[in-house]
Amino acid sequence: MSTAPLPERGGSLTEPFWQAAEEGRFVMPRCSGCARYVWYPEEACPHCGENEIPWVPVSGRGQLFSWAEVKHELYPAYEDTLPYVTGIVTLEEDARVRYVTRIVDADPAALAIDQPMQVVFRTLAFKGVDGEVVAPVFRPSAGAAPGKVDE
Numbered sequence: 001m002s003t004a005p006l007p008e009r010g011g012s013l014t015e016p017f018w019q020a021a022e023e024g025r026f027v028m029p030r031c032s033g034c035a036r037y038v039w040y041p042e043e044a045c046p047h048c049g050e051n052e053i054p055w056v057p058v059s060g061r062g063q064l065f066s067w068a069e070v071k072h073e074l075y076p077a078y079e080d081t082l083p084y085v086t087g088i089v090t091l092e093e094d095a096r097v098r099y100v101t102r103i104v105d106a107d108p109a110a111l112a113i114d115q116p117m118q119v120v121f122r123t124l125a126f127k128g129v130d131g132e133v134v135a136p137v138f139r140p141s142a143g144a145a146p147g148k149v150d151e
Helices: 015-022 076-081
Strands: 027-029 055-057 061-070 084-091 094-103 116-124 133-140
C-alpha cells in the first residue's frame, strides 16, 4: 500500500503544521524579520530573506476567496470521497495568505465569495492508503449567510 495522497511528514518544512493540527491548533509560519506570514512554508522569507520563521497560532477565521465542487476522481484513493468541495480561504490575520483547503459542512450552491469561514479539524483517510492525518479544513462560520451552519 501507498501513503499517497497523504502529506509527507517527518523532517519536512510542514511538520509543525501537521503536529499542531493533531493537537487541534491552526498555525502558520511568520517571519521574525518582517512579521509577514510565509505560506507556503519556505526555508527563508521571500519578502525579506530572514531565515527565522517560527510557526505561530492564528485565529482560524477567514473569508472564502474561491471554491470548486469536485465530482470526478482525480486520484484513485479519492473515489469514496466524491463529491467534495475544495476552496481557497484568506486568513483574517492577513488576506494575502490564501490557504487551499477542503470546504466541509456546506452546500456548494450556498457558498459565496467573501463568506466568513472558520477552521475545523478532520481526520483524512483514504481507501487503499496506509495511515491517516488530522487536517485543518474550513466551513462557513456559524451565523454567516449564505450557507449558515451551527457551531
